[in-house]
Amino acid sequence: MPTLNHYLLLSAVLFAIGTAGVFVRRNLITILLSIEIMLNAVNLTFVAFGRAMGSADGQIIVFFVMTVAAAEAAIGLAIVIALFRHRESLNPDMFTQLKW
Amino acid sequence: MLLLIPLLPFVGFLLNASFGRRLSKAAAGAVACAAMAGSFAVSLAAVWSLLAKAPEARVVTQTFFSWIASGDFSVAFALLLDPLASVMILIITGIGTLIHIYSTAYMHEESDSEFARYFSYLNLFAAFMLVLVLGSNFLVMFVGWEGVGLCSYLLIGFWYQKKSAADAGKKAFIVNRIGDVGFVLGVLLIFVRFGTLDFQEIGRSLAPLAPEMAFGTISVITLLLFIGATGKSAQIPLFVWLPDAMEGPTPVSALIHAATMVTAGVYMIGRNALLFGHAPRTLAIVAIVGIATALMAGTIGLVQNDIKRVLAYSTVSQLGYMFLAMGVGAFGAGIFHLYTHAFFKALLFLGSGAVIHALGGEQDLRRMGGLKNDLPITYWTFLIGSLAIAGVPGLAGFFSKDEILFRTFAGGHVLLWTVGLLTSLLTAIYMFRVVFLAFHGPSYTHAAPEHPAPQHPAPGTHLHDAPPAMAIALIVLAIGSVFAGYAGLSGRFERFLEPSFTVVQDAGGLQAQPTPEPASDAGLETGLMAVSSVVAIAGIGIAMFFFLRKREAADRVARQFGGLHRVLEHKYYVDEIYDAALVQPIHIVSEEGLWKTVDVRVIDGAVNGVADAVRGGSETLRRLQTGSVRAYAASLFLGVVTVLGYYLWR
Numbered sequence: 001m002p003t004l005n006h007y008l009l010l011s012a013v014l015f016a017i018g019t020a021g022v023f024v025r026r027n028l029i030t031i032l033l034s035i036e037i038m039l040n041a042v043n044l045t046f047v048a049f050g051r052a053m054g055s056a057d058g059q060i061i062v063f064f065v066m067t068v069a070a071a072e073a074a075i076g077l078a079i080v081i082a083l084f085r086h087r088e089s090l091n092p093d094m095f096t097q098l099k100w
Numbered sequence: 101m102l103l104l105i106p107l108l109p110f111v112g113f114l115l116n117a118s119f120g121r122r123l124s125k126a127a128a129g130a131v132a133c134a135a136m137a138g139s140f141a142v143s144l145a146a147v148w149s150l151l152a153k154a155p156e157a158r159v160v161t162q163t164f165f166s167w168i169a170s171g172d173f174s175v176a177f178a179l180l181l182d183p184l185a186s187v188m189i190l191i192i193t194g195i196g197t198l199i200h201i202y203s204t205a206y207m208h209e210e211s212d213s214e215f216a217r218y219f220s221y222l223n224l225f226a227a228f229m230l231v232l233v234l235g236s237n238f239l240v241m242f243v244g245w246e247g248v249g250l251c252s253y254l255l256i257g258f259w260y261q262k263k264s265a266a267d268a269g270k271k272a273f274i275v276n277r278i279g280d281v282g283f284v285l286g287v288l289l290i291f292v293r294f295g296t297l298d299f300q301e302i303g304r305s306l307a308p309l310a311p312e313m314a315f316g317t318i319s320v321i322t323l324l325l326f327i328g329a330t331g332k333s334a335q336i337p338l339f340v341w342l343p344d345a346m347e348g349p350t351p352v353s354a355l356i357h358a359a360t361m362v363t364a365g366v367y368m369i370g371r372n373a374l375l376f377g378h379a380p381r382t383l384a385i386v387a388i389v390g391i392a393t394a395l396m397a398g399t400i401g402l403v404q405n406d407i408k409r410v411l412a413y414s415t416v417s418q419l420g421y422m423f424l425a426m427g428v429g430a431f432g433a434g435i436f437h438l439y440t441h442a443f444f445k446a447l448l449f450l451g452s453g454a455v456i457h458a459l460g461g462e463q464d465l466r467r468m469g470g471l472k473n474d475l476p477i478t479y480w481t482f483l484i485g486s487l488a489i490a491g492v493p494g495l496a497g498f499f500s501k502d503e504i505l506f507r508t509f510a511g512g513h514v515l516l517w518t519v520g521l522l523t524s525l526l527t528a529i530y531m532f533r534v535v536f537l538a539f540h541g542p543s544y545t546h547a548a549p550e551h552p553a554p555q556h557p558a559p560g561t562h563l564h565d566a567p568p569a570m571a572i573a574l575i576v577l578a579i580g581s582v583f584a585g586y587a588g589l590s591g592r593f594e595r596f597l598e599p600s601f602t603v604v605q606d607a608g609g610l611q612a613q614p615t616p617e618p619a620s621d622a623g624l625e626t627g628l629m630a631v632s633s634v635v636a637i638a639g640i641g642i643a644m645f646f647f648l649r650k651r652e653a654a655d656r657v658a659r660q661f662g663g664l665h666r667v668l669e670h671k672y673y674v675d676e677i678y679d680a681a682l683v684q685p686i687h688i689v690s691e692e693g694l695w696k697t698v699d700v701r702v703i704d705g706a707v708n709g710v711a712d713a714v715r716g717g718s719e720t721l722r723r724l725q726t727g728s729v730r731a732y733a734a735s736l737f738l739g740v741v742t743v744l745g746y747y748l749w750r
Binding site for chain 2: 019022023092093095096097098099
């Protein structure tokens with residue numbers, strides 16, 4: 001029978017994978033996917049706490065997060081497409097014009 | 101009604117200043133003259149109603165509004181008419197009107213707008229001068245005091261395209277500022293000491309006090325006020341501006357720099373006779389400065405070649421006489437000389453203006469001569485003025501100058517009297533030097549071919565005498581120069597002024613203020629009169645010998661005392677000394693110290709240094725902004741981890 005700690009541990013692992021993906025991968029779409037993984041790690045934590053405390057609040061917040069994540073994905077992908085049209089590349093290191 | 105006196109010229113100023121451009125010369129001149137004449141009429145009426153009162157009650161104060169009220173300090177805008185002020189307003193408006201009329205002819209060659217500008221300044225001057233003499237407290241007086249200084253500056257520099265005129269205006273203004281610092285400090289100290297700036301209240305609080313024998317507050321106050329007077333009235337050490345002020349139009353010299361403004365210092369001492377009377381130490385200084393100035397300016401006047409400069413030094417010298425009178429406590433005699441001097445010095449200046457006008461701008465005495473027949477009106481009026489200033493018996497200057505010398509002698513100041521007499525001799529010599537050089541002797545204009553002077557009318561052209569507007573002013577002033585002195589016969593003038601120099605009590609009664617009554621020794625007075633008459637006539641004789649009979653003798657004397665002559669010609673090098681001792685050091689300190697060190701290094705250095713430091717720091721710090729989004733995200737993440745870590749493991 002998995003306890004709360006198991007869920008939290010899984011969530012932490014997912015979050016770490018997502019973070020590592022954001023920093024390590026050189027493809028904008030992969031980075032966006034990594035961000036989704038981090039968001040879902042957080043969602044998992046909410047749901048786990050909600051169940052452990054016998055309340056529906058955690059699940060409600062997850063729905064909010066999912067809505068925002070959907071919007072974020074739409075905008076993020078739009079930006080990625082715009083960037084690709086501009087530079088023919090998805091490598092974030094190519095986009096360093098916004099500096100001194 | 102009192103307000104109307106300064107207000108009329110002020111309205112004239114506003115009209116000419118606002119619409120002058122569109123007015124014809126005749127209209128602009130008429131507005132200005134009408135304003136002055138109206139003011140003169142109101143003054144006459146005001147003085148007439150004053151005369152109707154008993155001598156002790158001859159004070160009219162009119163408060164118009166409370167000007168400044170702040171805690172203990174309250175000043176009303178109030179005007180005061182008493183015998184002293186009435187003499188002054190009659191001089192200012194009367195002689196002012198004549199000079200306005202004269203100016204309409206003298207300034208005729210100016211363009212319409214310049215003409216209106218000239219008259220607007222002249223009217224503004226009259227308004228301020230009237231405020232000065234009518235003000236019933238120091239602050240109102242100060243408004244006029246500064247206002248006339250401003251107008252003096254504007255009028256000296258009237259021909260501002262000429263650099264020397266613009267410079268002379270600045271010099272007058274700056275030198276006057278130096279004096280004004282003393283004046284303002286004196287006024288502040290008066291407030292600290294007496295708690296009021298009202299002349300009559302100061303007098304009332306002074307009345308019970310004994311004169312200050314030691315050097316105390318009142319001495320300091322009066323000394324500071326006197327510094328202001330030396331600036332305004334061109335006394336040592338601040339007299340240097342007046343001769344340069346002759347760059348202005350000649351009627352201006354007559355009105356401002358002879359008859360009215362420069363006498364403001366004398367008036368101010370007369371107005372505060374009680375205050376100065378309580379400071380015998382200051383009075384002694386006033387007398388010494390006065391007589392020293394009189395002698396110094398008189399000697400310089402002997403050798404100057406510019407006709408207006410001779411008159412300017414003569415003015416300085418006569419003002420010295422007035423201060424001598426003030427210094428020996430003969431306030432009435434000083435004001436009496438101020439009054440007669442206004443007539444004959446205005447006359448002399450206007451006469452010299454007529455000469456300059458006739459010669460097309462020539463001011464050098466060496467280029468004049470033989471004008472007697474060409475300019476008869478100018479000649480005769482100028483001669484009367486010269487006789488009056490020299491102190492020939494029967495004319496105005498004789499009575500007033502003699503009164504001063506008599507009071508000096510009677511006061512026991514024999515040394516001052518001797519120097520005064522010597523100055524009187526000098527006065528006669530330099531004035532008649534001008535008369536003989538300009539009007540007698542060989543005609544320069546007829547001998548012109550040897551020394552071509554392009555600005556002269558061609559040789560043989562008929563020189564025109566003063567046009568009617570100028571002639572009227574000359575003749576009226578000449579009549580005044582003859583008869584003005586009779587107002588002072590047997591001390592009538594001084595008795596009239598006496599209430600102004602004492603305290604008026606609340607009920608209008610006179611506080612018995614013991615003024616040192618001179619020993620009315622008729623024999624002594626007659627003897628001294630005879631001495632000064634002889635001196636005056638001797639002076640004229642000396643001038644006649646040197647400048648009419650034997651001009652080469654004058655040149656020989658000048659050569660023999662070459663060193664002295666040079667010193668006098670260079671006005672004792674006072675300008676050069678001031679330049680070396682004050683102007684140049686200030687210049688050097690300002691340029692090398694304040695400009696090139698303090699401003700450039702310290703102030704600019706601090707400002708630029710801060711900017712440079714910020715830029716240098718930013719140069720390094722901006723490398724942090726790489727533009728790489730992932731680097732930003734990494735720092736964000738690290739930051740969150742750090743903050744969370746801190747709170748978790750605290």
